[in-house]
Amino acid sequence: MIVDDRNLDLPEFVKYPKIPYVENYPDIYGSEGYIFEKIDGSLSQIRKINSGRVVGGSRANYLTGEKARKSRWMGDFLKWMHNNTSLYNIPENMVIYGEWLNPISVNYDKENENKFYFIDLAIAEDGKPKFYDYGEAINYLKSWNLDDIIFLDPIKKGFFDDYSIKSLIQDYEGKLGPEFEGLVLKNYNTEEFAKFLTPKYSEIRKQAKDIQDKYVTKTRIDKARRRIDDSGVEINLDNLASEIIQDIVAESGVSVDINAVKGVIRVKNLFP
Numbered sequence: 001m002i003v004d005d006r007n008l009d010l011p012e013f014v015k016y017p018k019i020p021y022v023e024n025y026p027d028i029y030g031s032e033g034y035i036f037e038k039i040d041g042s043l044s045q046i047r048k049i050n051s052g053r054v055v056g057g058s059r060a061n062y063l064t065g066e067k068a069r070k071s072r073w074m075g076d077f078l079k080w081m082h083n084n085t086s087l088y089n090i091p092e093n094m095v096i097y098g099e100w101l102n103p104i105s106v107n108y109d110k111e112n113e114n115k116f117y118f119i120d121l122a123i124a125e126d127g128k129p130k131f132y133d134y135g136e137a138i139n140y141l142k143s144w145n146l147d148d149i150i151f152l153d154p155i156k157k158g159f160f161d162d163y164s165i166k167s168l169i170q171d172y173e174g175k176l177g178p179e180f181e182g183l184v185l186k187n188y189n190t191e192e193f194a195k196f197l198t199p200k201y202s203e204i205r206k207q208a209k210d211i212q213d214k215y216v217t218k219t220r221i222d223k224a225r226r227r228i229d230d231s232g233v234e235i236n237l238d239n240l241a242s243e244i245i246q247d248i249v250a251e252s253g254v255s256v257d258i259n260a261v262k263g264v265i266r267v268k269n270l271f272p
Contacts, residue, residue: 009051012127013061016043016097016120018250019184022165022194029161033187034134034154037174038195039117040106040181041099042073042230046081047124048090056081060231071229073102076114086147095122095129096141098149101176104222105201108177117150133188160185165196215248215256216264221271223247237262237271 022028043059056063056078063074077100081087090096097120101113121137122129132140138151152175155168165183174180182197201219224243228235241261248254265271 009049010055010062010064011049011124013057014045014047014095014122014124014127014129016045016059016129017193018247019193019195020251020253022185022196024252025192025194026162028185028187028192028194030159031187031190031192032157032159033185033189034157035160035165035168036119036154036184036186037152037172037176037180038182038184038197039099039101039119039152039176040103040108040201041101041117042077042226044077044098044100044116046087046090046096046098047094048088048092050092052088054081054087054090058230059227073100074230076100076102077116080116080148084146084148086145089144089146091144093124094140095124096120096149097122097129104226105219106177106181107179108174112176115150116148117152131188131191134186155183160187169196169198215252215254216244216261216270218268218270220244220247221265235272237265240271241265 045057046054047057048054058074063078096118099117099119101108101115101117103113118138118141120129120131120134121140122131124130131137134154141149141151155172165185169183172180172183179200180198181201182195185194185196187193221240221244224240224247225235228239228243233239238258241258244261245256245258248256
């Protein structure tokens, strides 16, 4: 059942931050934290608001009313959420972030799909998330007796350096199927995160000479289309190019001309 939450007085939505690439954020090297498998799913969140209701969200906003019917994953996620009465144990102002596993491109074992995988716990402060250390977060969720949430242990904990990350990306075997998308490095003390994708699923074509060819890849376009669809906005070439540019700026700090992006999409026949 999908509950219509349109009349709820919802607090300010707390987005999960964009995670930059390690290549564009080398300062994370030399610090210490956790390394996780990156999950190819739909970023979602759960929180209890002051009315005592449990509400869900996507990457962009709350999933309420018609938004809950925009895509199959939203309906599946909200059905799971509203049928999970243990979620009412979550304290107010806490935000549980996770991935609803409905993969865009990665090949996972089918029995692992359409489930909620925990990624982070934060307290909402002035519309922004303040994250708990992963180990501390797991202890909190277990103390609240939450059911049907999957915890994936970190691959390792320690210092981040280029050599060990590249070695790990070559040797690691995914926990959810025969493939994995990449790694996420998280330093909770400084709240600095970065990601390192495998060559197959990289959103950057490193050998390309032109900026637009380097960053406008099929993988990035597929994910941009998913985000636009989740937000309920019409998917057209202009909106797709704008979403891709926002993604490139947020994750790589590179400015790309919208007409150049549209040109690459047309030439490579990547839309519609």
